[in-house]
Amino acid sequence: MKKYTNISDIKNFSKAIQEALHLKKNPLEFSELGKNKTLGLLFFNSSLRTRLSTQKAALNLGMNPIVMNVSGDAWGIEFEDGTVMNTSTAEHIKEAAAVVSQYCDIIAVRAFPTLTDKAKDESEQVLSSFVKYASVPIVNMESATAHPLQGFTDAITITEHKKVNKPKVVLSWAPHVKALPHAVANSFIHAMQSMDVDFVITHPEGYDLNPKIIGNTPVIYNQGEALKDADFVYTKNWSAYNDYGKVLNTNTNWTITKEKLGAAKFMHCLPVRRNVVVEDAVLDSNSSIVIEQANNRTFAAQWVLKKILEDLK
Amino acid sequence: MKKYTNISDIKNFSKAIQEALHLKKNPLEFSELGKNKTLGLLFFNSSLRTRLSTQKAALNLGMNPIVMNVSGDAWGIEFEDGTVMNTSTAEHIKEAAAVVSQYCDIIAVRAFPTLTDKAKDESEQVLSSFVKYASVPIVNMESATAHPLQGFTDAITITEHKKVNKPKVVLSWAPHVKALPHAVANSFIHAMQSMDVDFVITHPEGYDLNPKIIGNTPVIYNQGEALKDADFVYTKNWSAYNDYGKVLNTNTNWTITKEKLGAAKFMHCLPVRRNVVVEDAVLDSNSSIVIEQANNRTFAAQWVLKKILEDLK
Amino acid sequence: MKKYTNISDIKNFSKAIQEALHLKKNPLEFSELGKNKTLGLLFFNSSLRTRLSTQKAALNLGMNPIVMNVSGDAWGIEFEDGTVMNTSTAEHIKEAAAVVSQYCDIIAVRAFPTLTDKAKDESEQVLSSFVKYASVPIVNMESATAHPLQGFTDAITITEHKKVNKPKVVLSWAPHVKALPHAVANSFIHAMQSMDVDFVITHPEGYDLNPKIIGNTPVIYNQGEALKDADFVYTKNWSAYNDYGKVLNTNTNWTITKEKLGAAKFMHCLPVRRNVVVEDAVLDSNSSIVIEQANNRTFAAQWVLKKILEDLK
Numbered sequence: 051m052k053k054y055t056n057i058s059d060i061k062n063f064s065k066a067i068q069e070a071l072h073l074k075k076n077p078l079e080f081s082e083l084g085k086n087k088t089l090g091l092l093f094f095n096s097s098l099r100t101r102l103s104t105q106k107a108a109l110n111l112g113m114n115p116i117v118m119n120v121s122g123d124a125w126g127i128e129f130e131d132g133t134v135m136n137t138s139t140a141e142h143i144k145e146a147a148a149v150v151s152q153y154c155d156i157i158a159v160r161a162f163p164t165l166t167d168k169a170k171d172e173s174e175q176v177l178s179s180f181v182k183y184a185s186v187p188i189v190n191m192e193s194a195t196a197h198p199l200q201g202f203t204d205a206i207t208i209t210e211h212k213k214v215n216k217p218k219v220v221l222s223w224a225p226h227v228k229a230l231p232h233a234v235a236n237s238f239i240h241a242m243q244s245m246d247v248d249f250v251i252t253h254p255e256g257y258d259l260n261p262k263i264i265g266n267t268p269v270i271y272n273q274g275e276a277l278k279d280a281d282f283v284y285t286k287n288w289s290a291y292n293d294y295g296k297v298l299n300t301n302t303n304w305t306i307t308k309e310k311l312g313a314a315k316f317m318h319c320l321p322v323r324r325n326v327v328v329e330d331a332v333l334d335s336n337s338s339i340v341i342e343q344a345n346n347r348t349f350a351a352q353w354v355l356k357k358i359l360e361d362l363k
Numbered sequence: 364m365k366k367y368t369n370i371s372d373i374k375n376f377s378k379a380i381q382e383a384l385h386l387k388k389n390p391l392e393f394s395e396l397g398k399n400k401t402l403g404l405l406f407f408n409s410s411l412r413t414r415l416s417t418q419k420a421a422l423n424l425g426m427n428p429i430v431m432n433v434s435g436d437a438w439g440i441e442f443e444d445g446t447v448m449n450t451s452t453a454e455h456i457k458e459a460a461a462v463v464s465q466y467c468d469i470i471a472v473r474a475f476p477t478l479t480d481k482a483k484d485e486s487e488q489v490l491s492s493f494v495k496y497a498s499v500p501i502v503n504m505e506s507a508t509a510h511p512l513q514g515f516t517d518a519i520t521i522t523e524h525k526k527v528n529k530p531k532v533v534l535s536w537a538p539h540v541k542a543l544p545h546a547v548a549n550s551f552i553h554a555m556q557s558m559d560v561d562f563v564i565t566h567p568e569g570y571d572l573n574p575k576i577i578g579n580t581p582v583i584y585n586q587g588e589a590l591k592d593a594d595f596v597y598t599k600n601w602s603a604y605n606d607y608g609k610v611l612n613t614n615t616n617w618t619i620t621k622e623k624l625g626a627a628k629f630m631h632c633l634p635v636r637r638n639v640v641v642e643d644a645v646l647d648s649n650s651s652i653v654i655e656q657a658n659n660r661t662f663a664a665q666w667v668l669k670k671i672l673e674d675l676k
Numbered sequence: 677m678k679k680y681t682n683i684s685d686i687k688n689f690s691k692a693i694q695e696a697l698h699l700k701k702n703p704l705e706f707s708e709l710g711k712n713k714t715l716g717l718l719f720f721n722s723s724l725r726t727r728l729s730t731q732k733a734a735l736n737l738g739m740n741p742i743v744m745n746v747s748g749d750a751w752g753i754e755f756e757d758g759t760v761m762n763t764s765t766a767e768h769i770k771e772a773a774a775v776v777s778q779y780c781d782i783i784a785v786r787a788f789p790t791l792t793d794k795a796k797d798e799s800e801q802v803l804s805s806f807v808k809y810a811s812v813p814i815v816n817m818e819s820a821t822a823h824p825l826q827g828f829t830d831a832i833t834i835t836e837h838k839k840v841n842k843p844k845v846v847l848s849w850a851p852h853v854k855a856l857p858h859a860v861a862n863s864f865i866h867a868m869q870s871m872d873v874d875f876v877i878t879h880p881e882g883y884d885l886n887p888k889i890i891g892n893t894p895v896i897y898n899q900g901e902a903l904k905d906a907d908f909v910y911t912k913n914w915s916a917y918n919d920y921g922k923v924l925n926t927n928t929n930w931t932i933t934k935e936k937l938g939a940a941k942f943m944h945c946l947p948v949r950r951n952v953v954v955e956d957a958v959l960d961s962n963s964s965i966v967i968e969q970a971n972n973r974t975f976a977a978q979w980v981l982k983k984i985l986e987d988l989k
Contacts, residue, residue, distance in 0.1 A: 078399055086704055088732060098437035098459065102429060102466040106401060109427050114735050116728060119436065123745065124724035125947050134951040136853045136926075141947030144959070145966065146724065149946060152971035153728040227449045300449075320462060321438050321454030325447040333457070340458065345465035391712055411750035411772065415742060415779040419714060422740050432749065540762045613762075633775060634751045634767030638760040646770070653771065658778035 051357035055177060055190040057198045057240035064245070066202070067209050070346075070353040077110045077352070083359050084113030090154030091117045091191070094161040094176065099320060099347050100191045100199065104158055107351035111359065116154065129175050143176075147183035156187050156358055163194035163231050165295030171195060187358045189351075192233050195260075200319050201237030203350040205245055207343045208282055211315055216246050217281035220314075222273060223253030224327040225300045226287035234319045235288050236263050243267065252276030256298045259291050273304060280314040285328055308332050315339050364670035368490060368503040370511045370553035377558070379515070380522045383659075383666040390423045390665070396672050397426030403467030404430045404504070407474040407489065412633060412660050413504045413512065417471055420664035424672065429467065442488050456489075460496035469500050469671055476507035476544050478608030484508060500671045502664075505546050508573075513632050514550030516663040518558055520656045521595055524628055529559050530594035533627075535586060536566030537640040538613045539600035547632045548601050549576050556580060565589030569611045572604050586617060593627040598641055621645050628652050677983035681803060681816040683824045683866035690871070692828070693835050696972075696979040703736045703978070709985050710739030716780030717743045717817070720787040720802065725946060725973050726817045726825065730784055733977035737985065742780065755801050769802075773809035782813050782984055789820035789857050791921030797821060813984045815977075818859055821886075826945050827863030829976040831871055833969045834908055837941055842872050843907035846940075848899060849879030850953040851926045852913035860945045861914050862889050869893060878902030882924045885917050899930060906940040911954055934958050941965050 053059060060066045073079070089108040093101065101117065108115040118124060127146050128139035135142065150157055161176035177193040190198055208219060219242055221235065236259065242249040243265065251259075251269045258269065270276040277283060285306050290296045306316065306328040316328065316338045324330055332338055364372060373379045386392070402421040406414065418428040431437060440459050441452035448455065463470055474489035490506040503511055521532060532555055534548060549572065555562040556578065564572075564582045571582065583589040590596060598619050603609045619629065619641040629641065629651045637643055645651055679685060686692045699705070715734040719727065727743070734741040744750060753772050754765035761768065776783055787802035803819040816824055834845060845868055847861060862885065868875040869891065877885075877895045884895065896902040903909060911932050916922045932942065932954040942954065942964045950956055958964055 081399070086707070086735075088735065090728065093436075096437055098431075098454070099462055101431065101436065102403065102463060105429050106466040109399075109401065116731050118724075118727065122435065122748065123719070123727065124722055128950070132951070132956060135949035136952050140949065141724070142950050144950075145946055145948060145970075148967045149725055149970040150728065152967065153732040153974060320458055322458060323448035323453065324441070324455050324457075325445070326449050330445060341461045341465065344458075344462040348466060394712070406749070409750055411744075411767070412775055414744065414749065415716065415776065418742050419779040422712075422714065435748065633771055635771065636761035636766065637754070637768050637770075638758070639762050643758060654774045654778065657771075657775040661779060 051354070051361055053181060053188045054198060054354045054358065055181060055188060055193070056196050057201050057237055057244060059198070060202065063205070066353060067206050070206050070349045071210065073352050073356070074346070074349040080356055081110060081112045083356060084108065084111035087113045087155040087359065088153065089113050089115045089355065090150055090157045091115060092150070092157060092159045093117070093119050094121060097160055097191070099344055100160060103347035104191060104351045106348045107355055110348070110352055111355055113355065129179055143179040144183045147180050148185060151185040154186060155362060156189060156355065157184055158189040158191045160191040161193055165229050165231065165289060168294040189354060189358070194231070195233055195236055197233040197237045199347065199350050199354065200234055201241035203343060203346045204238050204284065204317065205241040206346045206350060207317065207339060208245070208247070211339055212281065214281065216248055218248040218279055219282045219284065220276050220280045221251045221284045221286065222277065222306065223257050223304060224285045224287045224306060225302055225304050226323060226326060227300060229289035229295050229297050230287050232259055232288045232291060235259060235286050238284055238286070239263055239267060250276050254299060254301065254304065256290055256293065257288065259288070277310055277312070280312070282317055283311055283314045284317040286319065287327060305329060306332055308335065311337055317343055320344055364667070364674055366494060366501045367511060367667045367671065368494060368501060368506070369509050370514050370550055370557060372511070373515065376518070379666060380519050383519050383662045384523065386665050386669070387659070387662040393669055394423060394425045396669060397421065397424035400426045400468040400672065401466065402426050402428045402668065403463055403470045404428060405463070405470060405472045406430070406432050407434060410473055410504070412657055413473060416660035417504060417664045419661045420668055423661070423665055424668055426668065442492055456492040457496050460493045461498060464498040467499060468675060469502060469668065470497055471502040471504045473504040474506055478542050478544065478602060481607040502667060502671070507544070508546055508549055510546040510550045512660065512663050512667065513547055514554035516656060516659045517551050517597065517630065518554040519659045519663060520630065520652060521558070521560065524652055525594065527594065529561055531561040531592055532595045532597065533589050533593045534564045534597045534599065535590065535619065536570050536617060537598045537600045537619060538615055538617050539636060539639060540613060542602035542608050542610050543600050545572055545601045545604060548572060548599050551597055551599070552576055552580060563589050567612060567614065567617065569603055569606065570601065572601070586623070590623055590625070593625070595630055596624055596627045597630040599632065600640060618642060619645055621648065624650055630656055633657055677980070677987055679807060679814045680824060680980045680984065681807060681814060681819070682822050683827050683863055683870060685824070686828065689831070692979060693832050696832050696975045697836065699978050699982070700972070700975040706982055707736060707738045709982060710734065710737035713739045713781040713985065714779065715739050715741045715981065716776050716783045717741060718776070718783060718785045719743070719745050720747060723786055723817070725970050726786060729973035730817060730977045732974045733981055736978055737981055739981065755805055769805040770809050773806050774811060777811040780812060781988060782815060782981065783810055784815040784817045786817035787819055791855050791857065791915060794920040815980060815984070820857070821859055821862055823859040823863045825973065825976050825980065826860055827867035829969060829972045830864050830910065830943065831867040832972045832976060833943065833965060834871070834873065837965055838907065840907065842874055844874040844905055845908045845910065846902050846906045847877045847910045847912065848903065848932065849883050849930060850911045850913045850932060851928055851930050852949060852952060853926060855915035855921050855923050856913050858885055858914045858917060861885060861912050864910055864912070865889055865893060876902050880925060880927065880930065882916055882919065883914065885914070899936070903936055903938070906938070908943055909937055909940045910943040912945065913953060931955060932958055934961065937963055943969055946970055
């Protein structure tokens with residue numbers, strides 16, 4: 051594998067899931083593979099799970115992780131071409147990406163969207179600049195429009211927990227006080243479209259996601275109808291896509307309750323706002339698999355790093 | 364050992380001191396013990412000694428340390444139960460602690476008190492939430508009311524430097540411009556109460572510490588009387604406990620001078636404000652053992668991590 | 677080697693360059709030398725290249741790097757002697773340096789100048805305090821007046837790329853919107869004065885650097901004349917030295933263009949402001965060797981750490 055910026059970089063999705071589950075049982079089997087190799091983790095935004103699980107994955111493979119909070123530790127980075135850099139940014143991405151490539155064998159990047167400039171976000175300015183100007187493989191630790199380490203994790207978790215061959219999986223929008231990105235929802239949709247599941251999306255009208263990503267996946271505006279007989283309910287807030295980045299409603303009717311969940315397993319990428327997105331009773335019950343889901347982040351990242359390391363040789 | 368949140372977690376205190384001194388002479392004797400194990404160091408507050416010495420201790424045991432400044436690097440954490448999280452905190456401690464436990468074999472936490480809400484501080488909200496919701500052992504890197512890595516270090520240092528079987532040890536309050544926590548004083552008192560020393564506490568009236576911690580230890584309001592014939596003078600500022608978190612006076616009469624110190628050794632946990640807490644002449648003399656004391660932080664932490672690692676097996 | 681604070685700490689400069697180039701070809705040849713040794717990297721200022729390349733160098737030697745952003749992670753440090761510390765600084769450099777020496781075998785420090793207090797900057801207050809009070813070797817990761825890891829790197833890069841025995845090297849001032857330090861220019865001058873090159877400096881009048889550093893190196897105020905027949909053009913902005921820390925002009929006539937560069941190679945320490953210091957056409961051409969220059973930072977640092985480690989034994 052030459053990079054991991056999107057779910058589609060995984061060529062054989064079901065095989066990848068099985069290999070990741072194998073790594074989960076044998077996390078140190080390839081602990082020599084990454085010896086004397088360095089993973090640079092560049093954070094333009096906050097991170098807990100991604101920060102720790104990606105480092106853990108690198109350590110399991112014998113790699114040396116080096117973490118950098120770009121904003122606080124280094125220089126303001128310019129992404130526009132041809133600009134006269136006489137204002138606040140001190141270093142152009144052309145140099146930054148090429149330079150980091152001198153010290154790191156793989157570069158992982160987190161860079162959230164603006165949620166105000168749709169065209170800029172959809173161009174994936176930060177991530178695609180790293181892909182373009184770095185001379186080493188790039189791993190997406192959540193970009194403007196995709197969070198493929200999370201999406202792959204979610205597929206692994208559903209595979210692990212499913213009781214029927216083709217479970218029913220529902221992606222249900224949830225209320226939130228802040229405008230959140232579409233990345234997690236997008237990559238979850240990609241992952242589900244790559245698996246043999248009965249998949250539906252439900253959200254209030256106005257919250258329709260990018261139609262190119264939705265494709266043929268059914269969207270139902272009635273949450274109750276969508277949740278019926280679900281095996282997995284994946285809950286996530288996102289801001290409007292058409293009325294870009296706007297919070298159209300914070301309707302608590304969409305909060306997931308134990309009653310709505312029924313016999314389904316509850317999933318969320320975390321962090322989750324309790325009693326806004328989902329009530330305590332769900333998270334504190336055995337129906338919630340969010341912690342196991344977070345645990346699988348390590349093995350999703352480890353699979354990705356392993357495939358990239360194998361191709362470096 | 365299943366956790367280290369308080370001096371009382373050390374069952375055989377004098378044996379532990381001897382084992383820590385053995386580690387000091389043989390820091391790499393157990394360098395395979397922590398192999399492929401990860402120590403997560405979570406800082407809610409500033410740290411120099413604790414940050415570096417705990418990492419060094421982990422490295423001596425072959426562990427991989429991962430450092431996270433919670434406030435800057437991750438998400439605002441909610442500690443209250445049952446709250447509707449529609450304001451500033453983005454992640455509940457129930458998830459945060461459980462999730463970090465997926466990536467780290469041991470979690471070390473630093474979280475200072477509010478010094479405005481006595482009940483909250485005494486409940487040790489942050490530390491005890493980690494103990495409750497993490498699934499791995501917790502190490503206290505200074506909490507609202509205790510700094511047991513420091514207290515253990517202090518006991519090691521006194522044992523190393525004592526010239527008589529039962530030295531006289533004085534904990535002397537010192538002036539300071541800011542309101543400081545009680546944690547260092549509390550754990551030092553615990554440590555001294557666990558050793559065979561002649562121990563007295565001295566401070567201005569109004570600065571009495573928690574009577575449950577003081578117990579039968581004599582408190583003398585006259586500094587000169589208390590310091591008489593001392594072998595070790597441990598100096599530390601703290602804010603008032605009864606008039607909680609208040610600075611009642613900044614009386615420089617309480618500053619430690621060479622004259623007051625006499626033949627005693629001077630100790631302080633550091634950082635120390637020169638010519639406020641203690642005059643230059645003391646710190647710059649051979650009577651000061653603060654740097655050796657700081658050095659012992661490594662071996663106190665290493666002993667603790669070693670005991671916890673042994674119990675993980 | 678007992679420390680590396682200045683280019684002059686390298687006793688045999690041309691041998692050092694050859695040894696660094698050998699390390700570049702064999703980066704893991706001495707990967708056991710630094711085993712169980714810790715490098716503390718203390719940053720008082722932002723850093724990208726230095727942060728990553730120095731860690732990479734330490735890892736190549738088997739060392740454990742520990743990074744600390746002093747301002748954000750730890751306590752405000754006092755550098756004045758005899759001060760009554762009752763204001764904002766919480767820890768004196770005497771303790772800070774001595775304490776970090778307990779946990780780290782080598783300490784690397786980055787501390788930029790004030791650019792407002794010339795005497796303070798020239799005293800190298802931060803760096804020289806570390807040298808004075810630490811008990812372990814100090815490495816300069818850019819101080820008020822010197823950046824010797826960069827200067828050594830530059831010499832390595834010129835040696836690698838030169839086509840004639842004694843190339844012509846020009847240090848050319850460039851415009852910039854902010855007041856920048858003299859450290860890079862100073863250490864580059866030191867490095868060039870230590871090599872067999874035809875070296876000239878060019879800058880607008882008023883930008884003369886410290887005459888003690890310039891020594892006999894020719895200074896030409898006419899950029900065109902200076903650049904004539906150059907093999908290497910090293911471009912760097914600095915603020916005025918006589919009218920200390922002032923930006924006297926931002927004259928874009930001094931920007932390096934492809935035309936001005938001619939057949940020379942373009943060098944810069946980075947970060948570089950595009951179309952202010954140098955036009956895109958230069959950086960995006962094969963004439964630019966700034967990325968290879970950045971790559972050599974690793975091997976300059978690795979040579980320095982290796983020499984210091986060898987002397988620790």
